[in-house]
Amino acid sequence: EAGVTQSPTHLIKTRGQQATLRCSPISGHTSVYWYQQALGLGLQFLLWYDEGEERNRGNFPPRFSGRQFPNYSSELNVNALELEDSALYLCASSLETNTGKDTQYFGPGTRLTVL
Amino acid sequence: KNQVEQSPQSLIILEGKNCTLQCNYTVSPFSNLRWYKQDTGRGPVSLTIMTFSENTKSNGRYTATLDADTKQSSLHITASQLSDSASYICVVITSGGSYIPTFGRGTSLIVHP
Numbered sequence: 001e002a003g004v005t006q007s008p009t010h011l012i013k014t015r016g017q018q019a020t021l022r023c024s025p026i027s028g029h030t031s032v033y034w035y036q037q038a039l040g041l042g043l044q045f046l047l048w049y050d051e052g053e054e055r056n057r058g059n060f061p062p063r064f065s066g067r068q069f070p071n072y073s074s075e076l077n078v079n080a081l082e083l084e085d086s087a088l089y090l091c092a093s094s095l096e097t098n099t100g101k102d103t104q105y106f107g108p109g110t111r112l113t114v115l
Numbered sequence: 116k117n118q119v120e121q122s123p124q125s126l127i128i129l130e131g132k133n134c135t136l137q138c139n140y141t142v143s144p145f146s147n148l149r150w151y152k153q154d155t156g157r158g159p160v161s162l163t164i165m166t167f168s169e170n171t172k173s174n175g176r177y178t179a180t181l182d183a184d185t186k187q188s189s190l191h192i193t194a195s196q197l198s199d200s201a202s203y204i205c206v207v208i209t210s211g212g213s214y215i216p217t218f219g220r221g222t223s224l225i226v227h228p
Contacts, residue, residue, distance in 0.1 A: 004158070033214070042218040043159070043204065056213045090158050101147050101166065101208075106158030 002026070004093050004107035012113045013081050021076040021110045025093030031055075032074040033094070033104060034066060038087040046089075049074055050096045081114045088112075117142040121205050121219035129227055132195055136222045138188040138205035146210035150179050150190050153202045153221070162190070162203075192224075200226045 005024045013019050025032050034046040045058035049068035057064075063079040072093075078085055088111050092104040119140045128134050140148070147166045151159035163172045163179040165188070172179050176193045192199055202221040209215040 042220040043206075044218065045214075045216050048214050056215065092158070101164060103161045103164065106160070108156075108158050 004091055004105050006089075006091050006107040006110050008110060009108070010111045010113070012115065014115050015081055015083060017081050019078045019081060019085075019112055021078075021089050021091075021112070022073065023075070023091030023093075023107060024073045025091075026105055029093035029095055029105075030072055031094045031096035031102070032068055032072065033092045034074070034076050035090040035092070036060075036087045037090060037109070038084070043090070047076070078112070083114050086112060086114045117207070117209065117217045119205055119207050119217050119219035121203075121222050123222060124220070125223040125225070127225045127227060128195055130195055130197055134192050134195060134224065136190045136192075136203050136205075136224070138190070138219055140186050140188070140205075140207045140217070140219075142186075142207040142209055142217050144210045145183065145186075146208040148179075148181055148188050149206045149208070150177070150188075151204040151206065152177075153204060155201070159204060195226045197226050197228060200224060 007022045031050040033048050036044045048056045052068050066076040068074045088109045090109045092106045094102040094104045122137045149164050150162040153159040162174050162177050165172050165181045178191045181188045202223050204221040205219040207217050
C-alpha cells in the first residue's frame with residue numbers, strides 16, 4: 001500500500017512569490033493535515049481538511065490557505081512568501097472518525113526555501 | 116496557554132541501554148497524547164496514542180505512560196538500537212469537537228555503538 005506522497009520534494013522561491021505544495025493521502029483516508037516544521041522550532045499545525053471541507057486551522061495568517069479535492073488529495077498555497085516561511089512542510093492523512101484519535105500517517109515533506 | 120515541555124532536549128546513550136524521555140503538558144481540555152519518532156529528513160511516525168483513561172501503552176520496545184493527574188507522560192525505550200537515533204516528539208490534542216494539537220520541541224536521541 002502506497003503511503004502519503006508529497007510534491008515537490010524541494011521548492012525554492014523568492015520573497016513575495018507564491019508557493020503551491022501538493023499531497024496525496026493514503027487510499028481510503030479522507031482527512032489531510034498540513035504542518036510546518038521550521039528549523040529550531042517544533043511542528044506547528046497549519047490546516048485540517050476532511051471530506052473537502054476545511055475543519056480547522058492553526059495560528060497562521062490568511063496567506064496560508066489550501067483546499068482538498070474530490071479525490072481527497074490536497075494542496076497548500078502560501079502567498080506573498082516571507083523569509084521566515086522557509087521550512088519543511090509536512091502532510092499527514094488519517095481515517096477521520098470524528099474522534100480526534102485516529103493515527104496520522106505522514107509524508108516525507110516538501111522543503112521550501114525562500115530567498 | 117497550552118504548552119508541552121519535553122526533556123531532556125538531547126540524550127546520548129550506548130546501544131543496548133534503556134532510556135526514558137519526559138513530556139509535561141498544561142493542555143486543557145485533554146483529548147489524547149501522542150508520541151512520534153522522526154528520523155532526520157523524514158516525516159514523523161506514530162508510536163503511541165493514549166487517551167485519558169489509559170496509563171500505559173506499548174509498541175514493541177517503546178512503552179509510553181500517562182499520568183493525567185500530574186499531566187506527565189514518559190516514553191521508555193528498552194534495549195536501544197542504533198536505529199532508535201531520532202527525534203521523539205510529544206503531542207497533546209485538545210478535545211472540544213475539533214483537532215487542536217500542541218507539540219513539544221522534541222528530544223533528540225543518539226544511540227552510539
